[in-house]
Amino acid sequence: MDTTPRAVTQLIEEFNRLPGIGPKTAQRLTFYLLRAPKEQAEALSDALMSLKERVVTCSVCSNIAEQDPCAICRDEARDRSILCVVEEPLDVLALERTREYHGLYHVLHGAISPVEGIGPEDLRIQELLDRIQHDHTIQEIVLATNPNLEGEATALYLERLVKPLGIRMTRLARGLPMGGDLEYADEVTLTRALEGMRTR
Amino acid sequence: MDTTPRAVTQLIEEFNRLPGIGPKTAQRLTFYLLRAPKEQAEALSDALMSLKERVVTCSVCSNIAEQDPCAICRDEARDRSILCVVEEPLDVLALERTREYHGLYHVLHGAISPVEGIGPEDLRIQELLDRIQHDHTIQEIVLATNPNLEGEATALYLERLVKPLGIRMTRLARGLPMGGDLEYADEVTLTRALEGMRTR
Numbered sequence: 442m443d444t445t446p447r448a449v450t451q452l453i454e455e456f457n458r459l460p461g462i463g464p465k466t467a468q469r470l471t472f473y474l475l476r477a478p479k480e481q482a483e484a485l486s487d488a489l490m491s492l493k494e495r496v497v498t499c500s501v502c503s504n505i506a507e508q509d510p511c512a513i514c515r516d517e518a519r520d521r522s523i524l525c526v527v528e529e530p531l532d533v534l535a536l537e538r539t540r541e542y543h544g545l546y547h548v549l550h551g552a553i554s555p556v557e558g559i560g561p562e563d564l565r566i567q568e569l570l571d572r573i574q575h576d577h578t579i580q581e582i583v584l585a586t587n588p589n590l591e592g593e594a595t596a597l598y599l600e601r602l603v604k605p606l607g608i609r610m611t612r613l614a615r616g617l618p619m620g621g622d623l624e625y626a627d628e629v630t631l632t633r634a635l636e637g638m639r640t641r
Numbered sequence: 642m643d644t645t646p647r648a649v650t651q652l653i654e655e656f657n658r659l660p661g662i663g664p665k666t667a668q669r670l671t672f673y674l675l676r677a678p679k680e681q682a683e684a685l686s687d688a689l690m691s692l693k694e695r696v697v698t699c700s701v702c703s704n705i706a707e708q709d710p711c712a713i714c715r716d717e718a719r720d721r722s723i724l725c726v727v728e729e730p731l732d733v734l735a736l737e738r739t740r741e742y743h744g745l746y747h748v749l750h751g752a753i754s755p756v757e758g759i760g761p762e763d764l765r766i767q768e769l770l771d772r773i774q775h776d777h778t779i780q781e782i783v784l785a786t787n788p789n790l791e792g793e794a795t796a797l798y799l800e801r802l803v804k805p806l807g808i809r810m811t812r813l814a815r816g817l818p819m820g821g822d823l824e825y826a827d828e829v830t831l832t833r834a835l836e837g838m839r840t841r
Contacts, residue, residue: 452688486689488652
């Protein structure tokens with residue numbers, strides 16, 4: 442006899458659908474919220490609703506933002522001659538935390554991965570090429586894809602496309618450990634990587 | 642410069658407030674939902690709202706339920722002479738899964754823990770005593786608190802209170818590993834524990 446209220450089962454199921462959350466953790470979270478003040482469940486519920494309502498994608502750099510264009514693209518103080526190409530919005534966050542980079546960004550939303558069936562056409566690569574071709578203030582591209590197989594493949598692919606356009610290309614120095622994930626790098630490692638940029 | 646949209650920061654913070662979810666996991670979940678279809682964030686948001694709106698506490702056994710009294714307390718087929726005392730609603734779930742117990746329940750909502758400042762008055766112990774004194778069909782109490790320090794203390798405390806009332810008291814057999822948590826026990830172990838119940 443299943444005597445669990447449907448609202449409880451449903452929340453357990455929804456938590457369980459999230460990556461890295463198994464059925465036991467989903468149960469724990471649900472029963473924690475049952476005991477927690479009503480406000481906490483409401484705050485989480487509201488935050489979830491406003492996530493999709495209030496977050497837009499910047500039409501210039503494809504980063505997530507509150508407004509289009511995003512705060513970085515609108516910022517007059519930033520160096521508009523340099524574009525840092527990253528895989529994910531989280532990577533922008535990680536680089537901003539170093540306070541060492543003052544150029545603009547371009548977010549690909551992924552990396553080339555034949556295994557997962559992700560090709561160049563699934564990424565914001567055409568947008569990057571259009572941007573370079575139309576905006577002649579751009580002089581340099583910093584490739585900051587993740588230092589793993591997919592990131593390397595993506596960087597190589599971009600190099601072949603962008604170099605003929607006469608744009609200088611640099612990469613984050615190999616202070617980053619191979620097989621790692623850019624967003625998990627600490628500020629010092631990322632700062633070193635920015636300092637050691639070299640022309641390809 | 643913090644360029645993350647507020648809706649994103651807020652959701653990361655709310656996830657981070659949940660037990661066992663650190664800032665990195667909170668980020669991961671948030672960015673996963675940003676990319677997932679709108680329906681998934683909405684479904685999770687709705688499930689959270691209905692959790693507090695639709696779940697009530699049974700006035701008889703203190704278990705969580707959709708209606709008051711709960712489905713188990715209303716079930717005519719159950720043995721009303723026996724009460725199983727557990728710490729949490731999750732423990733009821735675990736025992737129901739064995740299909741070996743057919744009596745009623747009483748949920749304490751915790752265990753006595755001087756370290757955490759939880760005394761008998763913070764648990765549904767008075768409700769249990771009132772229930773035993775007013776409902777003369779109750780002949781037996783099965784103590785099914787967790788087999789750890791707090792659970793043991795709670796069981797001993799209840800024994801001292803209930804025995805003078807002339808009620809038979811049994812405990813789940815010590816098939817349960819010490820230091821464990823009842824809700825994590827597998828069905829077979831719990832079944833064994835139910836089979837080996839002994840009078841104190």
